Amino acid sequence: MREIRRDDDGALLGFIRPAGEAWEPLTVFGYPLGEPRSEEEASEEVHRTGLEVLMRRWEFLEDGEWYRCVILEAAAEEVRIRPDDHRYPHNVYALTLERPEPGTFRHE
Template sequence: MREIRRDDDGALLGYLRPVGDAWQPLTVFGYPLGEPRPDEEAAEEVHRSGLSVLGEPWLFLQEGRWHRCVILEADEREVRVRPTGHDYPHDVYALTLERPGPDTFRPE
């Protein structure tokens, strides 16, 4: 995988993963930001939405149900989220999801 960083301060925006002759844009925790595409287009997608998508509402799967949440922190290994839905059955401020993927974690 190849890191994509912001030019002015070096902040990590996400990654590009090689897929055949194309590159798939990914978030900082490896979630796909779209389909594989040419190198420059994939890098532009990471620059455009790599960080902004972290501020949007997400859903995580637990005990067979999807729950609304916001991302508190994210890195390549894990994502800390705060459940925000009133239907979440547990009294917790935050949960840590290890290497969440599309089957267990997705944008709302």
């Protein structure tokens, strides 16, 4: 896996990782940003959408139900979220999801 950083300040934007003969663009917490493609195209995708996608609405799966949320913090191993769904049954400000993947965490 290779880090992709912003040129001007070195901020981590995401990663790319080998996927057969291609490269897969990933968020800072390893969530796929799209289909595998050339190394240059994958790097460009991370530059273009790596941080922007973190500001979108997301959903997390709990007890068989999908609930809307927003990302508060994102790191390589975990994502801290705030549930933003009136149907969510627990009164919590934030939850930490360890290594979320498309089967349990997705953006709208």
